[in-house]
Amino acid sequence: MSIIDIDEVRGWAEAAGRLALQHFNHVAGHRKADRSYVTEADVAIERQLVAQISARYPDHGILGEEQAKTNLDREFVWAVDPIDGTASFVAGLGSWCISIGLVRNGQPYFGLIHMPTLGDTYHAAVGEGAFLNGQPIHVSQPDAWEGETWLATPATLHRSFELDFPGKTRVLGSTAAQMCYVARGSALAALLVNAYPWDVAAGLVIVQEAGGAVVPLDPATPTGGTALDGGWLHQPVLVAAPDQIAPLRQAFRRR
Template sequence: MFDVLTPLAHAAGDLALSHFGNLSQAAISAKGPLDLVTEADRAVEALIVAGLRAAFPQDGILGEEGGMLPGTSDRIWVIDPIDGTFNFVRGGRQWAVSIGLWQAGVPVAGIIHAPALGLTLAGGADHAPTLNGRVLPPLTTYQPDRAVVGVALGRAMPVAGRIGTLRYLAGDAGVLFRCCNASTIALLELATGEVDGHVGCGESAWDVMAAWPILLALGATSTLDWHQTPLDAKLRYVIGKPALVEAIASLGAPMV
């Protein structure tokens, strides 16, 4: 599988890099407030879809920009061609190509390639998690006296809820938080030990599908039950080191 995914993710990253810093205003449009899409997103997704269709013709594909392409198997590839498009447009390096595999109701494998950072995270249930080809160690023990989590606060959650999440983290939980506006990068930071967990509010499946099985293979737990979660749901969850997830699990209550 990864003999296909790795070169495909790198080719997609190279294509994205060819657009990075060279986009005209005409190549950028808005899907909603502070929610951008570019011609690069569409071109990268088309490249990935073509590669997956050629290698796995029986599988379905769900892309952020193109929607669902049905298949005949119980597998669906979930794609975010450029996660962190806002950063991409503004010239920031925190963006990535994300390709995840959902099978029989759960994420099972994924690859995240962040070409501007020179990082490739890959792995899953049957593939040891690696960063740039080096096997990653399991997540370390949670230390509350130096706790930090990534946060993603999407517009699907009302403003009051977003503010309440940050207030709880900084106050009741006593946890520092950081937001990079790219879920793939935030979850990559969890895999490498830069943060202890991630709080997601209002994200979509394509934001997290690639990283999810990698993090579970590293020893993370979460509040999200994928068997009860449709692929088109807006997600609210906590994922990370088990003791951290237990301490702030209330933030992972399903969105209503």
């Protein structure tokens, strides 16, 4: 990909991960207006990433979870989540990550997700495949669901849905991590709820380049808009191989 230097972006994410690890296990979270958590690590990492992106790509826009919202009408816009899974981060759980996505003309174009506690880095660019630590990955397409087949679900799944599924569910606490585990073929699927552009901009590219689909749980939900304003992402969304979508829609039932 000639437009960006993937190794450079990986370096930004790894540096952000090192900064996050300095705070991990001894940081307090504060509630924002939407009741989600923010920590001093989130703010510091976003500030660092915004400075790096702005210096390297001054003509690009930037959308960050915490503060950055500049030039969103540009051809290229970076969507950054400094710590995706802040509640897990605050709780001392390891399933949080640094998510850096690049959107071109409103469509996902490049994504890189770094998991500092594991040392894993996922990345993908449109038309170039998806990779975990440099090795190609692909979504799972089993002929049948078994007892060890698992879904990544929200912690509040039981409040809104009944699930008819023979396997297991796991709660990772990070939208980006859920998408990565589907992309690598570890999880059969993920159910996302109330996602925002910075949560999914990177993961959308990684899942799609790994052969997966990201669609509303309810097939009647309109899917207009772009990766930066698609309101349908706030509705329940399935992430899985295309041939798994129909049976998964039948497995989830609203309470």
